[in-house]
Amino acid sequence: MHNSLASKLLVRLLLLFALVTVISIVILSKWGFDELTSQTDKDSPPNPSETNGYTYALSSRDAEIERLKHEVLTLRAQLVLLQSNRSNNGLAGRLPLQGSGYFSSSVSASSSVNNSSSSNNSNSHLHQSDTTIASLTHHYDCSSYIRKQVGAAEILHGLPLNNEYEMIPFNHFTFTRVYPIDLGLGKRVVEKPIGYRRRDLLEAVNKALESLNRNHTARARAKGLPVSELGRYTLDDFVEGIYRTEPTTGSQYELYFQSIKHQTTVVRKALIMRPFAPLQTVQLSEVPASPTIHVIVPLAGRLRSFRSFVQMLNKLADQRLHLIVVYFGEAGLKEAQLIAGGAKRVQLVALNETFSRAKALRLGAEHIQPEAAKAMQQDALLFMCDVDIVFTAKFLERCRWNTAPGKKVYYPVVFSLYNPHVVYTLQGKALPSEEEQLVISRDTGFWRDFGYGMTCQYRSDFLQIRGFDEEIVGWGGEDVMLYRKYVRSKIKIVRATDPGIFHRWHTKICTGSLSADQYRACIRSRALNEASHAQLGFLAFRDEIAAAMAHS
Numbered sequence: 001m002h003n004s005l006a007s008k009l010l011v012r013l014l015l016l017f018a019l020v021t022v023i024s025i026v027i028l029s030k031w032g033f034d035e036l037t038s039q040t041d042k043d044s045p046p047n048p049s050e051t052n053g054y055t056y057a058l059s060s061r062d063a064e065i066e067r068l069k070h071e072v073l074t075l076r077a078q079l080v081l082l083q084s085n086r087s088n089n090g091l092a093g094r095l096p097l098q099g100s101g102y103f104s105s106s107v108s109a110s111s112s113v114n115n116s117s118s119s120n121n122s123n124s125h126l127h128q129s130d131t132t133i134a135s136l137t138h139h140y141d142c143s144s145y146i147r148k149q150v151g152a153a154e155i156l157h158g159l160p161l162n163n164e165y166e167m168i169p170f171n172h173f174t175f176t177r178v179y180p181i182d183l184g185l186g187k188r189v190v191e192k193p194i195g196y197r198r199r200d201l202l203e204a205v206n207k208a209l210e211s212l213n214r215n216h217t218a219r220a221r222a223k224g225l226p227v228s229e230l231g232r233y234t235l236d237d238f239v240e241g242i243y244r245t246e247p248t249t250g251s252q253y254e255l256y257f258q259s260i261k262h263q264t265t266v267v268r269k270a271l272i273m274r275p276f277a278p279l280q281t282v283q284l285s286e287v288p289a290s291p292t293i294h295v296i297v298p299l300a301g302r303l304r305s306f307r308s309f310v311q312m313l314n315k316l317a318d319q320r321l322h323l324i325v326v327y328f329g330e331a332g333l334k335e336a337q338l339i340a341g342g343a344k345r346v347q348l349v350a351l352n353e354t355f356s357r358a359k360a361l362r363l364g365a366e367h368i369q370p371e372a373a374k375a376m377q378q379d380a381l382l383f384m385c386d387v388d389i390v391f392t393a394k395f396l397e398r399c400r401w402n403t404a405p406g407k408k409v410y411y412p413v414v415f416s417l418y419n420p421h422v423v424y425t426l427q428g429k430a431l432p433s434e435e436e437q438l439v440i441s442r443d444t445g446f447w448r449d450f451g452y453g454m455t456c457q458y459r460s461d462f463l464q465i466r467g468f469d470e471e472i473v474g475w476g477g478e479d480v481m482l483y484r485k486y487v488r489s490k491i492k493i494v495r496a497t498d499p500g501i502f503h504r505w506h507t508k509i510c511t512g513s514l515s516a517d518q519y520r521a522c523i524r525s526r527a528l529n530e531a532s533h534a535q536l537g538f539l540a541f542r543d544e545i546a547a548a549m550a551h552s
Contacts, residue, residue, distance in 0.1 A: 013072065020068050142277070149275035153249035155282055156271070158408065158492035164480070167487055169413065169449070170242035170254070170496035173201060175235075179440075179497040181413060181449060189415070189447055190440050190499075201243070204253040204279065208270035209233050211281040212257065233257050239267070242496045250275035256287070256401065269401070290400050292320040293456070295383045296364030300328040300355040303335050305387045305506065308434065310343045316393055321345060324367055326360035328353055357453075358468030358478040365459050365467075379405055380459045388504045389414070389454060390438060395500030399456040402494040409457035409486055412498035415440055416448040419505045422531045426538055438502050443532060447497055452483040454501065461491060477518060505529055 161167060172179045178191045178201075193201055213232045220226070241255040253272040258264070271282040295313075299306060306325075313323060323346045327336050333350055340346045349367050353359075361384050368380050383399055385391075395412070402410035417437060423444055424431050437444070465485045468478045486493050508529065510522035530536065538545065 016068060016072055020065065020072075023065070146275055146277050146280060149249050149277070150273055150280055150282060153246060153252060153273060153275070154492060155252050155273055158490045160490055161487050164484055164487050167493060167495060168244050168246055170244045170494060172240065172242050172497045172499060174240050175238065177499075179447075179499055181447065181495075181497050189442055189445070200251070200274075201241075201253075204243070204251075204272050204274070205235065205238050205241070205255060207279045207281065208253075208255045208257070208272050209235070209238075211270060211272075211284060212268060215284055231259075231262075233259065233268075236260055242494070249273075250277075267401075287401055290320055290397070291381045292322060293318075293381050293383050293396055293399060294364075294368055295321065295323045295385050296361050297323065297325050297385050297387055298328070298355070298357045298360030298364075299325050299336065299387055301332050302387050303332050303339065305504075306336060307339050309387050309389075310339055310346070312390055314343055316396070318393060318396060321396070322369070323347070324349065324364040326351065326364050326367075328355040328360070362467050365462055368459070381456065382459055382462060383454075383456050385454060386503075388506050390502045390504060392500040395498055398498060398500065402496075403456050403458060405458040405460050406491070408492040408494055409455060409461060411452060411455050411483065411493055411495045412501055413496065414448045414451060414454055414501050414503045415445050415497075415499065416451075416503040416529060417445040417505050418443075418529065418531045418535070422535055422539070426535055434504070440499055443535070445502075446528070446532070448503060451479070451503075453479040455479075455482075465489060465491075477521070 169181045171181050173193065176192065178193045178197065179189070180191060216231050216233075220231070237257045237259050239256040239258050241253055243251060243253045245251045251274040253270075253274075255270045255272060257268045257270065258266070267287040268284065269287055270284055273280050273282055297309070310323075313321065323340075323343070325336070325340060325346065325348045327333055327348060327350050330352055337348055337350075340348045347367065347369065349363060351360075351363070364384075365380075365382055381400065381403060383396075398412070399410055402408065420431055420437055427443075465482075467482065469481045483493075508522065508526045510519055510526060512519075514522060527536075531539065
């Protein structure tokens, strides 16, 4: 009887596995392997009817798989219990044969002992079967929880938040440097990854390498090609990454790889997550082709800074870079036009109005040349900038990597340089050239984590979110309002320290025409930009220090 029941359970188990296999084959043949295993960025919006049908089919498939998993786990537990009972019964049947003399002389005692032993063995096997069921259920619950954590995290999509303080920024890192965003007056602006931080980042990079190489092997076998070591990624191919930790879901890592052996231009990106559990590879994808960046700069006067800005652009020699300058007023307009005329791919829009950064950035987005917009399929990548900003070619790559229309925008945390006359005079050094001043250290500047003026985003997102508040006139405020709009939207914000973009120190004048809030913000920015805490202390106690030095 037990053999018959065991056979029936085995048959049911095999039928269930066969059913799961058939369902999987049907789904894979209908939608294809690529659509189920990867998500690719698409420029055009999908057909709503196709999307709804696809989503419904996926949800039905998931529900069916969940039900079948529960049945398989139940059958496995029943099979283990049946096998345990059968082995227990066989053991009990052999016990009297081993001690027949003792059994015949004391029937009642032996009977009570055997009954007690049988009861204990039965309870023991029941406990083992319960443990097996609990173990299988725990494994299933753990996998479900990990999937739930990955789905709840802001890693593949943005989540609407209440305000800008809920936004968790990323930290930029390489193998040798970490640029932390969570700073205080006593912390370094750049650190070496050591201890637990190094172990954490190295484990994430190794997980990404494992996934990338497994994907390479699977593709080679699918195409019938020999699996070689040439296409495999190594630690040397790791370029850089960013990471952050969400308190409720786990740590997120966005890692970039480029093969050194092949000297290819293809950059592969790996999204890795540690949902307070084993790391999960969320997505593997190729970074799309680099689009043209349209740099929009509002300007009123500041011609010396404008000349330096244009010279910086010429040194970059990036053919996929266009500059749009929106100039306010007539003073200095002709000289600004001469400076712009000496550079390539520069467009100047003149307005005889009161300066408004919000209006300038909107007009700059609207004045993109038609041929450039057509090449971008009526969309364009914008970099909203200021004339005091200096950036490198590597920053421009990150501007492209961290933006996607309808999906994500990039808000880099700029490194703001202190007043060089204070920094180098206190150290007894001569003033270096402007290029040599671009140094990230505790004494030369700070991460401007309260500034949101520099941003890379697509024009379609900027227009859809209804841009800036143009009622704000003068200095400051409009960039925070735009940032808050994105925070409350479903577009993902990539907020990370970026070692390739600097804010040069310049004299800041806070006029009485500003509102009370704008004036306080201007004074705060002026004080923070002047020097470090220690350097300001030296200036404040300069007379006391001089007197002490004279007495000594």
